Amino acid sequence: MNGLPKVKINVNNDGLGQVAQTEDGVSAMILTGTSVSGGAQVGESFQVFSLDEAEAAGITSTANPYAYKHVQQFYQEAGNGAELWLMLVADAVSMEDMVSSDENYAKKLLDDAKGAVRLIAVSRKSDGSATIANGVDADVDNAVVKAQALIESYADKYKEASVIIDGKDFNGTVADLKDYSTSDQEFVSILLSNTDGSKNAAVGLLLGRLAKDPVMRNPGRVKSGSLPAIEGFFTNEQAIEELENAWDNIHNKGYIFLRSFVGRSGYFFNDAPTCTVASDDLNNITRVRTIYKARRVAYGVFVNEILDEIPLEANGKIAPALIKSWEGLVDNAINLTMTQNGEISAVRTFIDPAQDVLATNEVRVSLDILPVGYAKYITVELGFTTSLS
Structure with a gap:
């Protein structure tokens, strides 16, 4: 081990042999929007703790309706007091660029938050002209790859985070969807559902559920209660129920989506898979959040021992x-x-x-x-x- 005296903790991700908000839930969203005079500016990150604070910064249903929808859903789940970092970007900015380490979007936001962010979601408003690849906007898979690279570059600095990518513009053909259970991006997940029948996923809703729960809790846990939604859709504008026979297939390919249960009212998340193989211990957001929290705790102990006798x-x-x-x-x-x-x-x-x-x-x-x-x-x-x- 060379360089500065330091603590190094390697995470072993094949040991299992698998085939109220705390600092662990500090969240961030990068969303399509526009600058507001005296408020939020495109490309600049800022911090809020309630929907009211977001509205005061210009994230309103009139000035920034798209961003407002996601922030509103976040606070419906996480509740007031939850720490949320936000950045608005122009509608021409792709999700790939949002999470690229070569661009000053997610990278700038994470740096501005000084390593506090543990959950981050990105979403570009659909304009109906997406180039489709793997059954969704081609931008989705490009963003998955770039997001993994970005978070890997921060993990060595103990600033890791789980990333939610908007699985926007699904074409409705399940066979076209890429099978992410054969990939290796354990820091990244794709959400394929919403509650309003649009072509964008409800990333704020998922982020809010994760933010309010302890690190080990699956956002699909039934005992946590149903989500604040009276309808559920895939991002092809099709009702969840219309693709019920394909739920298993979509789930097995590693996507997060809304589902329902017979005899139980409301909607729930199916699970929280990450874009990696089943044999990877970090194949679920809960595992990623848990092991990296333990890593941070261990770091806090051992950093005090650096250069001690x-x-x-x-x-x-x-x-x-x-x-x-x-x-x-x-x-x-x-x-x-x-x-x-x-x-x-x-x-x-x-x-x-x-x-x-x-x-x-x-x-x-x-x-x-x-x-x-x-x-x-x-x-x-x-x-x-x-x-x-």
Whole structure:
């Protein structure tokens, strides 16, 4: 390990072998809009904590109706007090450019927020002239690739975030949709639904549900209650119910959309997949949020130990007392901030006493997180019987 003395924590994403708002829910949206005199300016980021504050900045139903719709849905779910960073961009700006590390949109917003943003959504208002590729606007997949690259560049700085891309202008042909379960963009998800029958996804609604929940909570959790919507659509302007026979197929391809349940009123999100393979531990937004929260907590503990003295035994190995101390510090920090809140099931820290810190000037730590499980599939064997004894 070279360069400045530092803590480096690598995230292992194949360990599972899978086939009220906190700072974890700080959110951001980049949306099509126009500058307002004395208020929001195109290309400039700003922070609000309520719909009223957004309106005071010019995000109103008259001055910026498209952005207003998304911000309104965000606060319907997240509630007043939720921290939201916003940036308006001209209608010519693609989502690919919004999230590109070569452009000053998402990059500028993340920098302005000083690493606080954990969830970010981008949406370009559909004008009906999209070039379709993979069943949606070609801009969607381009944005997925650029968003992954952008967040990867911030992850090493402990400023990672999950990105929601508007799956706009769906052509209605499920077979055309790209199968993102074969991709490797674990920081990015695509939303394919809305509540108003338009060609844009309700990114503010999904962002609001994620923002108000703890990191481990799936936005599709039925016990969380239905969404504030009386209708649900795909972004081809088609009602959710009209494609019910294709729900499984769309789900298996890694998209987020609205669904309903027989006997239960309202609409719910189907799940929170990310654009990556099923064998990747980070194939869901909940897993991404959970592991990176643990990473930030561990960083907060270990950064305090940079360049501290390491007492050694006569054999040159790390003193057991120090090992126990460090292991305890990390376990306690993660247990207090995550385990006790039900965000993970357990944590285990291990420091190998046999490592040669004199030769390497490096202390290697193994940090294992046992996540919570999810009742995604419930199978009941039901039948008649001649006796219950």
